[in-house]
Amino acid sequence: MKILVIGAGPAGLMFASQIKKLHPEWDLRIVEKNHVDDNVVGWGVVLPGHAQKHPANPLTYTPADKTVGEQYLNEFKLTHNNKSVRKDTNVTLCGAERKALVRELRQLCAGLDIPIEYEKSIEEESDLDTAAYDLVVMSTGISHTSAYYREALKPKVKYGSNRYMWYGTSQVFDAMNLIFKKHDKGVFVAHSYKYSNDMSTFVVECSEETYQKVGLDKLSEGEAEDFVATLFKEELEGHSVQTQSGLKWRNFMKISHEKSYDGNIALVGDALQSGHFSIGHGTTMAVVGAQILVKAVHDHSENVALAMEEFNNNVMPVMQLFDKHATASQDWFETVENKMDLSVEEIAHSFSERRGHLPPLPAALAQVLGRALDRGVN
Ligand SMILES: Cc1cc2nc3c(=O)[nH]c(=O)nc-3n(C[C@H](O)[C@H](O)[C@H](O)COP(=O)(O)OP(=O)(O)OC[C@H]3O[C@@H](n4cnc5c(N)ncnc54)[C@H](O)[C@@H]3O)c2cc1C
Numbered sequence: 053m054k055i056l057v058i059g060a061g062p063a064g065l066m067f068a069s070q071i072k073k074l075h076p077e078w079d080l081r082i083v084e085k086n087h088v089d090d091n092v093v094g095w096g097v098v099l100p101g102h103a104q105k106h107p108a109n110p111l112t113y114t115p116a117d118k119t120v121g122e123q124y125l126n127e128f129k130l131t132h133n134n135k136s137v138r139k140d141t142n143v144t145l146c147g148a149e150r151k152a153l154v155r156e157l158r159q160l161c162a163g164l165d166i167p168i169e170y171e172k173s174i175e176e177e178s179d180l181d182t183a184a185y186d187l188v189v190m191s192t193g194i195s196h197t198s199a200y201y202r203e204a205l206k207p208k209v210k211y212g213s214n215r216y217m218w219y220g221t222s223q224v225f226d227a228m229n230l231i232f233k234k235h236d237k238g239v240f241v242a243h244s245y246k247y248s249n250d251m252s253t254f255v256v257e258c259s260e261e262t263y264q265k266v267g268l269d270k271l272s273e274g275e276a277e278d279f280v281a282t283l284f285k286e287e288l289e290g291h292s293v294q295t296q297s298g299l300k301w302r303n304f305m306k307i308s309h310e311k312s313y314d315g316n317i318a319l320v321g322d323a324l325q326s327g328h329f330s331i332g333h334g335t336t337m338a339v340v341g342a343q344i345l346v347k348a349v350h351d352h353s354e355n356v357a358l359a360m361e362e363f364n365n366n367v368m369p370v371m372q373l374f375d376k377h378a379t380a381s382q383d384w385f386e387t388v389e390n391k392m393d394l395s396v397e398e399i400a401h402s403f404s405e406r407r408g409h410l411p412p413l414p415a416a417l418a419q420v421l422g423r424a425l426d427r428g429v430n
Pocket residue numbers: 058059060061062063064083084085086094096097098099172173174175191192193194195197217218255320321322323329332333334335336337338
């Protein structure tokens with residue numbers, strides 16, 4: 053088969069590496085809009101379970117003798133009114149640097165002789181000759197690219213009402229931290245955890261009204277960093293927050309689709325369905341979606357139309373469940389200002405119940421992933 057993968061992020065790289073392992077003779081090509089040396093946008097992410105062990109953790113597919121300095125997190129800590137509650141998460145989470153993770157997955161592809169062409173962007177329908185490929189995998193992340201294929205792919209784009217900014221900090225948070233801070237102009241929430249020996253992710257969010265009242269839109273990058281560092285000074289213990297190029301205060305962009313393919317174009321990862329960062333599952337969903345696509349294409353390599361149908365039937369239910377979980381979580385954070393009178397125990401309870409009405413996501417993921425990885429004898 054001849055396959056084009058657009059976008060060298062976790063979704064595209066996972067699909068390319070896993071299908072190539074099954075079919076070394078197939079012709080694969082990856083195009084990536086950024087320069088090879090450009091920083092991958094984002095600090096650290098949480099992944100499920102142990103690297104090298106958990107099938108939805110992308111580090112399980114990278115060489116066992118390599119480490120990205122990943123950190124394990126087994127506790128959750130919520131701070132409100134300067135009081136904290138700490139609980140066992142009941143699962144192991146793996147904090148990992150996004151840049152290092154993508155680097156390892158790119159090296160995995162390079163080791164399998166899959167060329168990655170950098171600074172090559174496919175933006176318009178006219179940039180893409182779909183007939184020249186048996187399969188085109190669109191793994192462009194949260195971008196407007198699929199909007200250019202609007203007719204066929206019908207993306208739904210919705211922006212969250214809160215503003216958020218993805219900072220990094222040298223303060224090492226040894227648990228999954230959720231910190232609520234009351235400011236005289238509104239409420240700020242920080243989501244923080246370590247992802248290396250000396251760095252943590254520090255995502256800060258607030259309502260649009262609070263963002264405007266504080267005047268964050270008028271502050272320089274450095275002034276906004278100082279504002280955040282001062283606001284969370286107790287938790288940061290004197291550490292600053294750092295801005296990465298390409299990141300700014302944004303409204304979360306959610307992309308959804310009713311269908312995961314059109315003709316021989318398949319969508320995976322955030323390009324298919326993005327979900328709010330407060331449930332920390334985006335990379336996991338990229339791995340799961342890529343593995344479902346691998347299974348469908350492997351099982352029906354002689355009939356791409358059938359492969360696409362099978363991919364769609366298996367991927368859409370789990371993406372829709374992910375969307376429900378992520379949206380319930382996003383809604384909770386977008387209305388959290390109303391809960392500021394609750395005690396720390398009450399707010400921790402409300403937080404843990406925010407998705408309780410939904411079927412559990414990990415069980416659904418384990419089931420589809422188990423099916424996708426059961427590929428039989430090659
Ligand atoms: C604040 C924040 C915190 C998060 N925290 C977590 C977390 O804790 N855990 C977690 O699992 N997930 C987290 N995520 C989500 C996670 O980062 C994404 O879900 C994941 O990166 C999706 O992978 P992807 O490959 O689909 O997209 P991406 O990682 O975005 O990769 C897409 C790639 O395609 C390239 N590209 C884009 N357009 C084009 C084009 N037109 N032509 C060629 N190339 C193109 C891009 O340059 C990029 O390299 C977080 C996201 C945010 C915003």
